[in-house]
Amino acid sequence: MLLYALLTGLIFGLYFALVGLGMNLVFGVMRIVNLAHGDMLMLGAFTAFWLMRVAAVSPVITVIGTFVLFFVIGLPVYYALVPRLQRSREPEMLSLILFFGLSQVIEAIVSLLFGNNERSIPSRTLGGGPVSIFDQTIPFPWIYAACVSVVIFAGVYLYLYHTGFGRQTRAIMAQREEAVTIGIDVHRVSAVAFGLGTALAAVAGVFAPFMLGSFTPSIGVPIDLVSFAVVVIGSLGNPVGTILGGAIYGVCLMLMRTYFSTLADLLPNLVLIGVLLVRPTGLLGRTVRHA
Amino acid sequence: MNWVTIARAITLALLVSAGAAEAADAPAEIKVGTLYAGSGAMASTSVPLHVALEYWADGLNKGGGVFVKGFNKKIPIKLISYDDQSSPALAGNLTNQLITQDKVDILLADSTSVMTAASVPVARDHKMLLWDVTGSSPNFFSPDNPYIVLLALAATDRYPKTIADFVKQQMPKLGIKSVALLYVTADYTAFQATAVRNALKETPEIKVVFDRGVPQNTSDYTVFVNNMLAAKPDAVLEFGYPANELAFLRALNDTDSKFKFLFTGYGLTEQNLIKSNGLAEQLHHSYALAGPGSYEFKVNYGLNRHQFEEAYEHWVTSHNIKGVEFGYNAIAGYQAGLVIERSLAVAESLDQLELRRAAFTLSGNLDTLCGPFVLAPDGSQSGEIAPLGQILPPAAGSKELGLSIVWPADLATAKPIYPSP
Numbered sequence: 001m002l003l004y005a006l007l008t009g010l011i012f013g014l015y016f017a018l019v020g021l022g023m024n025l026v027f028g029v030m031r032i033v034n035l036a037h038g039d040m041l042m043l044g045a046f047t048a049f050w051l052m053r054v055a056a057v058s059p060v061i062t063v064i065g066t067f068v069l070f071f072v073i074g075l076p077v078y079y080a081l082v083p084r085l086q087r088s089r090e091p092e093m094l095s096l097i098l099f100f101g102l103s104q105v106i107e108a109i110v111s112l113l114f115g116n117n118e119r120s121i122p123s124r125t126l127g128g129g130p131v132s133i134f135d136q137t138i139p140f141p142w143i144y145a146a147c148v149s150v151v152i153f154a155g156v157y158l159y160l161y162h163t164g165f166g167r168q169t170r171a172i173m174a175q176r177e178e179a180v181t182i183g184i185d186v187h188r189v190s191a192v193a194f195g196l197g198t199a200l201a202a203v204a205g206v207f208a209p210f211m212l213g214s215f216t217p218s219i220g221v222p223i224d225l226v227s228f229a230v231v232v233i234g235s236l237g238n239p240v241g242t243i244l245g246g247a248i249y250g251v252c253l254m255l256m257r258t259y260f261s262t263l264a265d266l267l268p269n270l271v272l273i274g275v276l277l278v279r280p281t282g283l284l285g286r287t288v289r290h291a
Numbered sequence: 292m293n294w295v296t297i298a299r300a301i302t303l304a305l306l307v308s309a310g311a312a313e314a315a316d317a318p319a320e321i322k323v324g325t326l327y328a329g330s331g332a333m334a335s336t337s338v339p340l341h342v343a344l345e346y347w348a349d350g351l352n353k354g355g356g357v358f359v360k361g362f363n364k365k366i367p368i369k370l371i372s373y374d375d376q377s378s379p380a381l382a383g384n385l386t387n388q389l390i391t392q393d394k395v396d397i398l399l400a401d402s403t404s405v406m407t408a409a410s411v412p413v414a415r416d417h418k419m420l421l422w423d424v425t426g427s428s429p430n431f432f433s434p435d436n437p438y439i440v441l442l443a444l445a446a447t448d449r450y451p452k453t454i455a456d457f458v459k460q461q462m463p464k465l466g467i468k469s470v471a472l473l474y475v476t477a478d479y480t481a482f483q484a485t486a487v488r489n490a491l492k493e494t495p496e497i498k499v500v501f502d503r504g505v506p507q508n509t510s511d512y513t514v515f516v517n518n519m520l521a522a523k524p525d526a527v528l529e530f531g532y533p534a535n536e537l538a539f540l541r542a543l544n545d546t547d548s549k550f551k552f553l554f555t556g557y558g559l560t561e562q563n564l565i566k567s568n569g570l571a572e573q574l575h576h577s578y579a580l581a582g583p584g585s586y587e588f589k590v591n592y593g594l595n596r597h598q599f600e601e602a603y604e605h606w607v608t609s610h611n612i613k614g615v616e617f618g619y620n621a622i623a624g625y626q627a628g629l630v631i632e633r634s635l636a637v638a639e640s641l642d643q644l645e646l647r648r649a650a651f652t653l654s655g656n657l658d659t660l661c662g663p664f665v666l667a668p669d670g671s672q673s674g675e676i677a678p679l680g681q682i683l684p685p686a687a688g689s690k691e692l693g694l695s696i697v698w699p700a701d702l703a704t705a706k707p708i709y710p711s712p
Contacts, residue, residue, distance in 0.1 A: 004517050053569075107330055115614015116334030118534050122569040123545045130546050139513060139545035210545075213510040213538030214568065218331045218377070222508065257505075257514045262476055265506035 004136045005258040009251030011138065011146045015204070015211050017246025018149040019223065020230035021156065021239055022200030028173040028237035029193040030082055032095035037201050038223030039106040040070060044205020045119075045215040046110065053121045059206075063148060066206050067199045074198030078191040103220050110217040118214035126210065141210035152203065153243060156196075160239070169193055173237060229268040233275050235282025244283055317362035318641075320369040323348065323631070324395030326385050328406065331377025332508060335533055335564070337402045339615050340424060343624025344399070345370060346606045347632075357632055361640040375401055375409075383409035390417045396641050397422060397631055402620060403532070404428035404447070404478040405507070414438050420643040420650075423670075424627045425620070428478035432671040438643065439670045440650045442630050443623035443661050446671040447482035453580060453679045454483075454528070454554060455490035457698045462526065463496040465709045467552060471501035471524035473515055473531075473539075480530040480556065487528055500524050509535060512542035519550075525710075526552035533561045540565060540573040551710035553577040559585040559680055560619040562692065567616065571692060574682045576711035578697070581680035583661045584619040585694060591658040593629045596622070599660065622660045630664065633657060678702045 023037045047066050051057040057065070085091050085098060128140035160166040168189045171179040180186055208215050208223075230249050234241025252271060256264040275282060327341035328334045348370045351357050356367035371393050375382040382401055386409065389395045398414055399422045400407040407426025414421035421439045423431065427447040431439055444450065458470075470491060474484035481504065491499055501522040503515060516539070519527060527550040529539055536557045543549070558565070558579030565571060587596050594602060600617050603625070607615050615621075630653060638649035650666065655674075657664040665674030683693030695705035 001518055001521060005514065008514060111330050111334070113613060115612070116330060116338055117564060117614040117616060118335055118537050118568065120537060120541060120568045120570075123541070137517065137546050137548075139542075141545065142513075211511065213512070213541050214534060216334065216534075218334065254514055257509075258518060261509075261515065262504045262506070265508060 001258050003134060005254040006251060007133060007136055008138065008142070009254035010247060011142050011250070012211070012254060013247035013250025014146040014149040014243075015142075015207060015246070016226060016230050016250050017243045018145075018152060018200065018207075019204045020227040020234075020242045020246060021153070022197035022204070023224075023227045024231045024234070024237065024239050024242045025156075025193055025200070026197035027231070028239065029169060029190050030086070031092055031176075031237075032082065032085060033092065033099065033228075034197065035096060035099040035224050036102040036106060036220070037099075037197070037227055038220035039103045039110075040198050040201035041205035041208060041223050042110065042215060042217060042220050043106070044070065044202030045208040045219070046114070046205075047202065048206040048209065049119050049121060049215075052125050059126050059144070063203055063206055066202045070202035071195040071199040074195035075191050077198065078194035079187075082190065082194060083187060103224070107217050107220055114217065116216055116218065118216055119209065120214040121209040123210060139210070141207070145207035145211055148203070148207070152200065156200075156239060159196075165189065165192060225268050229272050232272055232282055235284045238282065238284050241282055241284035248283075317359075317364060318366060318396070320367045321357055321359065321397065321635070321641075322369050322371055322393060322395040323397040323399065324371045324373075324389035324393055325399035326373050326375045326382050326389075326401040326406070326410070328377040328401060329374035332532075332534065333377040333401070333403055333406055336425075336620050337377075337406070339618060339620040340402045340624035340627075341372060342607060342612055342615055343603060343621045344372075344628055346603060347625055347628030349606075351628075351632065357635050359635045359641070360637055361645075371395060375406065377406070379406060379409040382406050383413055386410040386413040387417075390414070390419050395419075397646070399627060399631075400424060400426050402426070402623065404431070407431065408478070411436075411439060418643060420646050422627060422631060425623050427482075427672070429482065429671065430478065432667070432669040434669055437647055437670070440647060440666060441670060441672040442664075443626045443659075443675070444672060445675045446667070446673070447479050448486060449671075449673055449676060451483040451486045451580070452676050453698055454578075455486045457679050458487055458490040458497070459494050461698060461707070462552075463494060465552075465707065467497060467525040467709070469498045469500045469522075469524045469526070471519045471522055471527045471550075472499060473501070473503055473505065473512075473519065473527070473529045475507045475509070475531045475535050476504040477507045477532070480532070483530045483556065484528075505531075505535075507532060507535070510538050512539040513546060515539075516542045516546055516548050520548055524550065526550070526554070528554040530556040533557050533564055536561065537565065537568055537570065540570040541568075543573050544570060549711065553711065555579050558682060559694070561616075562682075563616040563618055566692075574692065575684045576681065576708055578679060578681050578707070580677040581694065581696060582619050582677045583622045583659075584617075585680065586678065586696070588660055588662045589658055590660055592633060593625070593660075596660055599625055626659050626661055629659065630657070681705070681707055683708075 026034045051062045088094050123141045126141045126144045130137045168184045230245040234245030328337035348368045352367050356365040358365050373385040398419045400410040402425045404426045411431045415438045423441045425444045427444045429448045474480045501519050558574050560582045634649040654666040662675035667673045678696045679698040681695045681697050696702050697707040
C-alpha cells in the first residue's frame with residue numbers, strides 16, 4: 001500500500017504541477033492571482049470531452065488543439081482585464097476579486113448551457129489498459145498525463161531559459177520596473193505569459209476527466225484551491241518550484257487517502273497553513289531582506 | 292316588522308358577511324418556497340428534483356391551481372426558488388429569506404441531507420413546517436420537533452434495511468466470509484454504512500477486512516480500489532453520492548478490477564447517469580437498492596412511472612433544459628409535489644401544524660412512485676424501502692441492462708448470481 005501511495009502520489013504530483021504551473025507563471029509575471037484558472041481548466045475538460053468523446057479526435061491533436069485555442073483566447077482576456085487592473089492601487093488584491101467574479105460568470109454560463117451533470121471520458125480513449133510498474137497496477141491515462149506534464153515542463157523550461165521572449169519574461173518576473181527601463185515591451189510579454197498560463201490550465205483540463213474521475217462546471221474553485229496549495233508550497237512566482245510543490249502535494253494526498261482517508265479533504269488547507277507558518281516564501285522562495 | 296323578521300335579517304346578514312370574509316381570507320396564490328443547487332457538488336442531484344417541482348406546479352396551475360380544503364377552492368401556486376449553490380451556509384440564509392421576506396405558505400428543503408441540515412433549525416425556529424424531500428438523516432427528526440415531514444425517501448437508518456437483512460440472512464448462505472465497506476462520510480451514506488456494519492456485527496461468520504470513510508468530494512477512488520483488492524474481500528459494499536459512484540466505477544474500469552460481489556448505493560437509482568458516462572459495464576452483476584428510478588411501485592394517485600418519465604422528458608426538452616437526466620431525484624420532486632397537493636386537499640387551513648396533521652392523514656393511504664408513504668410519529672419516513680436488485684448484462688438484442696430482484700424473499704424474482712462471472 002505504501003509503495004502504491006508513493007508511486008501514484010508522484011504521478012499525480014506531476015499532474016498537479018501542470019495544474020498549478022499556469023497560475024504560478026501568471027502570478028510571477030503579472031503579480032496577479034488568477035482565480036479563473038480552475039475555470040479555464042474546466043473549459044479545457046469540456047473541450048476534451050467534445051473532441052475526444054463526441055468527435056473521436058486523437059488525444060495528441062486534442063492536446064495541441066486545446067493549447068493553441070486557449071492561448072489565443074488568453075490574449076484578448078489579458079488586454080481586456082490585466083492592464084487596467086495593474087493601473088489600480090492594489091492590483092494583487094483586486095485581481096482576487098476580479099478573477100473570482102470572472103470564475104463565477106464562466107461557471108454560471110457553462111452550467112446554463114450544458115447543465116451540471118458529471119461528465120467523464122472512458123480511459124480507453126487514451127489508448128491503453130492498466131500498466132504494471134513495480135508490481136503496482138496504474139491506470140494508463142495517469143501515465144499518459146504524467147508524461148505529457150513532463151513534456152510541457154521541458155517546453156516551458158526551454159521557453160523561459162533558451163528563447164529571447166523567455167528571457168524577457170524572466171526579467172519581468174525578477175524586476176518589473178527595471179525591465180520597463182531597459183525597453184522590454186512588458187504588455188506584449190505579459191500577454192504571451194497570460195496566454196501560456198491559460199493554455200496550460202486548459203491542457204491540464206484535457207486530462208481532468210481521467211485524473212479526477214469526472215468533471216462538472218463547478219470544479220473551478222476546488223481546482224483553484226489545489227493550484228494555490230501547489231504553488232505556495234513551491235513558492236509563488238517560481239515555476240520550477242511548482243513541480244516540487246506538485247510532487248509534495250501529490251504524495252501527501254495519496255498517503256492521506258491510504259492511511260487517513262476521512263481527513264484527505266483537509267490536505268490543501270493543512271499544507272497551506274503548514275508552509276505559511278514554517279516557510280512563508282515557499283520551499284524554493286528567496287528570502288527578502290527589508291532595509 | 293316583528294322580532295322574527297329582524298332575527299332572520301340579522302342571521303342572513305351574518306351569513307353573507309361570513310361568506311365574504313372567507314372569500315377575502317383566501318390568498319390569491321399559495322406560495323411554495325424551495326431551494327435548489329444550481330451549481331456545485333449537489334447540482335446533479337438537486338436540479339432534476341427542482342425541474343420536477345416546476346413541472347408539477349405548472350401542471351396544477353394549468354388546471355386552475357391546487358385545491359385547498361380550508362378555502363374550498365382552487366388557488367394558483369407560485370413557486371419561489373432560490374439557488375443555494377450547494378452551500379449549506381447560503382441554504383440557511385435563503386431558508387430564512389423564504390420564511391421572513393417571501394412569507395411562503397409551504398417551505399421545501401433542497402435535496403440531500405447535507406443541504407437539508409441547514410434548513411431544519413431555521414424552519415423549527417420560525418415554527419414553519421419543513422417539507423423535507425430527500426433529507427433522510429435521522430438527526431433531523433425528534434419527538435419534540437413537529438416542524439418537519441420526510442416525503443420521498445425512508446429515513447437513512449431504515450432505508451438500507453433490505454441490504455442489512457441480506458447481509459445477515461443471505462451472505463453466509465452464499466459463502467461470503469469477508470466484506471469491505473467504503474462510504475462517503477456525509478450523513479446519508481455514513482448512516483447506511485453504519486446500518487450495514489451493525490448487521491455485520493450480528494453475523495459472526497463474516498469478517499470486515501476493510502472499512503474506510505472518504506470525504507464527499509473524493510473524485511478519484513483508484514487508491515481505495517487498490518487497497519481493497521489488497522484486503523481480498525469476498526464482497527464490497529460502497530455507499531456514495533452519484534459523483535462518487537461515477538468515480539468509484541471509473542476506478543474499477545481504469546484498473547480492470549472486479550469483485551465477486553459488489554454493491555453500490557446509486558447503481559440503479561442513477562443508472563442513466565452512469566450509462567451516459569460509459570460505465571454501464573461496471574454494473575454488470577452488481578447489486579443496488581432498486582429505488583423508484585428502476586423499480587415500478589404501484590401508485591394510487593398521480594402518474595405512474597412510465598407516464599411521468601414521458602411527461603418529464605417532454606418538459607425538459609420543451610423547456611430546453613440541458614444536462615438533466617430522469618431518475619430518482621426527478622421522481623422525488625414530483626412526489627413531493629403530490630404529497631403537498633394531497634395535504635392541501637385535506638388541510639382545514641394553512642396553519643403549519645394543520646398542514647402537518649394533513650400530511651399525516653396520508654400516511655398508510657398513499658401509494659407513491661417511491662413506495663408506500665408511511666410517516667413515523669417524528670415525521671420521518673418509514674415506508675418507501677427499496678428491494679435489493681442485481682443488475683444483469685443486456686439480454687441478446689437489447690441495449691438495456693437487466694434487473695433481478697433478489698431480496699426480500701417475497702419480492703424476489705431470481706436468486707443472486709454469486710460469484711459475479
